[in-house]
Amino acid sequence: xxxxxxxxxxxxxxxxxxxxxxxxxxxxxxxxxxxxxxxxxxxxxxxxxxxxxxxxxxxxxxxxxxxxxxxxxxxxxxxxxxxxxxxxxxxxxxxxxxxxxxxxxxxxxxxxxxxxxxxxxxxxxxxxxxxxxxxxxxxxxxxxxxxxxxxxxxxxxxxxxxxxxxxxxxxxxxxxxxxxxxxxxxxxxxxxxxxxxxxxxxxxxxxxxxxxxxxxxxxxxxxxxxxxxxxxxxxxxxxxxxxxxxxxxxxxxxxxxxxxxxxxxxxxxxxxxxxxxxxxxxxxxxxxxxxxxxxxxxxxxxxxxxxxxxxxxxxxxxxxxxxxxxxxxxxxxxxxxxxxxxxxxxxxxxxxxxxxxxxxxxxxxxxxxxxxxxxxxxxxxx
Numbered sequence: 001x002x003x004x005x006x007x008x009x010x011x012x013x014x015x016x017x018x019x020x021x022x023x024x025x026x027x028x029x030x031x032x033x034x035x036x037x038x039x040x041x042x043x044x045x046x047x048x049x050x051x052x053x054x055x056x057x058x059x060x061x062x063x064x065x066x067x068x069x070x071x072x073x074x075x076x077x078x079x080x081x082x083x084x085x086x087x088x089x090x091x092x093x094x095x096x097x098x099x100x101x102x103x104x105x106x107x108x109x110x111x112x113x114x115x116x117x118x119x120x121x122x123x124x125x126x127x128x129x130x131x132x133x134x135x136x137x138x139x140x141x142x143x144x145x146x147x148x149x150x151x152x153x154x155x156x157x158x159x160x161x162x163x164x165x166x167x168x169x170x171x172x173x174x175x176x177x178x179x180x181x182x183x184x185x186x187x188x189x190x191x192x193x194x195x196x197x198x199x200x201x202x203x204x205x206x207x208x209x210x211x212x213x214x215x216x217x218x219x220x221x222x223x224x225x226x227x228x229x230x231x232x233x234x235x236x237x238x239x240x241x242x243x244x245x246x247x248x249x250x251x252x253x254x255x256x257x258x259x260x261x262x263x264x265x266x267x268x269x270x271x272x273x274x275x276x277x278x279x280x281x282x283x284x285x286x287x288x289x290x291x292x293x294x295x296x297x298x299x300x301x302x303x304x305x306x307x308x309x310x311x312x313x314x315x316x317x318x319x320x321x322x323x324x325x326x327x328x329x330x331x332x333x334x335x336x337x338x339x340x341x342x343x344x345x346x347x348x349x350x351x352x353x354x355x356x357x358x359x360x361x362x363x364x365x366x367x368x369x370x371x372x373x374x375x376x377x378x379x380x381x382x
Contacts, residue, residue, distance in 0.1 A: 002062050004103075006110040009057040009069065011047060016066035021089030022100055024133050046071060056081075058110055060103045065090055068103035072111055074118065078199065081115040083108075083125035086133055097132045104136035112140060116308035122194065123308060126301040134302065142304040145192035147281040151295040155242070155264055157271040163255075166262045169220035169232075174200050176229040177222065177247075184247055186282055192305045203234070221263035223254050230254050233263040242269055244277040248286055256286040257293035 009017075046057035060068040071085035086107070088100035115123050125142060127133045169177075177200040182190065203218030217238075223231035230252035234245040242264070248256045264275065277295070279286050280303075287297070 004106060005061045005064075006058060006106050007061075009047060009059045013059055013066055013069075014044070014047065016090065017069060017087075019066075019090055020069070020087035023087040024085065024127070024131075055084075056111075056114070058107055058114070060107050062103075068100070068107060070104070070107040070111055072115070072123075074115075074120065076119075078122075078194070078196075079120050080122040080124060080194075081111070081118075081120045083111070083123065086136075101132045101136050101139075104133060105139050108136060108140045108142075112306060112308055120308055122192075123306045125304050125306075127304070128300070129302055137304055137306075140306065142306045143192075144302040144304045146186075146189050146303050148278040148301050148303050149281070149284070149287060149297060150276060150278050150299040150301065151287065151290050152274060152276045152298045153293075153295045155269055155271060155273045155275045156294070157265060157269065160258065160261050160265065163223070163258060163262055165224045165230075166221060166259065166266065167224060168266060169202050169222050171202050173222055173224075173229060174198075174202075177232050180229050180232060180247055180249060184249060184283065185280075189280070189282070192303075200232075219267035221266050223252075223259055225252065227252075231256070231259050233260060235263065235267050235269070237267070237269065237273075240273050242273050242275045244275065246277055246279065246283070246286065248283065250283075250285050255289055257289040257291075257295070260290065261293055 046055040054073065056072045056074065058070050058072075059066050067090045068086070068088040070083065070087075073082045073084050074080075075082060086104050088103050112123055123142075125137055126148065127137060174197055178195075178197040181195065181200070185193075203220050217236075219235040219237070221233045221235075222229050230249045231254045232245075232247045236243045236245075244260065244263075246256065246260065248254050248259065260277070269275070275295075276298075277290065279290070291297075
């Protein structure tokens with residue numbers, strides 16, 4: 001019987017990583033970095049010194065033979081992880097759909113557990129519908145919350161018609177951008193993504209110069225009208241690739257295509273750079289505008305999320321029936337005395353699961369109400 005082992009990758013696993021015959025790379029929208037490198041490159045980054053907090057790599061071994069691996073990227077600011085790559089297959093094992101699905105299911109279960117231990121509340125992933133990776137994600141509890149259409153083009157920097165109101169993001173725009181997100185995004189998607197206002201803060205790199213090649217950098221541009229922020233574009237750049245996050249208010253009349261081109265020029269993105277943007281299904285009106293400026297549809301994926309925690313269930317405390325003051329209360333249990341009018345007897349209510357409460361009056365055996373200090377004095381005297 002074959003023995004399956006899932007663990008974190010170590011250095012001696014490197015030679016077997018490139019032998020995977022079936023590789024699935026996913027870049028979910030809204031990631032804090034590009035992450036669109038090859039699966040092997042992500043795996044090497046996970047094992048590189050100093051990158052332990054940036055990329056995680058887990059492997060699945062069948063009879064001590066590495067047959068599959070998973071690459072994930074933690075996002076501490078959002079208390080989330082993101083699945084970047086899945087790979088399966090080895091020299092001794094062909095990566096058929098059933099076998100890959102079993103291996104990926106075990107890897108995903110292991111990743112969800114590690115993400116929960118790391119403090120992450122959500123794990124994000126994306127895949128095409130009906131694929132083995134989609135079935136594996138469904139088996140471990142992932143749920144789709146929207147569909148993303150990926151469009152791409154090769155940027156051609158040049159003179160375009162300038163739109164009044166397009167400018168670089170400023171620190172004071174955070175609330176307006178967050179309000180724009182809430183106006184455009186459906187509530188179920190907001191619940192799945194759980195973006196706080198800090199997510200829209202200005203990127204660290206905001207200088208008006210060419211974005212350096214060879215390391216990731218961020219840039220943000222907004223369309224400011226007299227009614228507030230009507231469009232937002234965040235640009236992630238690494239090497240010769242750019243990834244955009246785009247939000248446009250459909251009732252504002254902003255041309256999404258022209259806005260994206262001007263945002264790229266504002267960020268000084270050089271010509272020849274491959275630009276990709278993920279458009280959610282509820283922003284489908286932007287697809288036509290982007291296609292008019294040279295973008296083309298490349299892929300369509302389901303955005304999925306898996307919560308690592310279960311909703312807390314609050315226990316209800318039910319009160320016990322009221323007892324007569326003359327009855328003896330259980331020792332150590334707090335009691336509540338109710339001062340009644342003349343001619344009526346004092347009554348006391350006990351509550352389950354209650355603990356000792358300082359300063360509460362307790363009921364004696366004779367039915368009178370005594371203070372705790374008086375009781376201690378009587379005990380010391382006896």
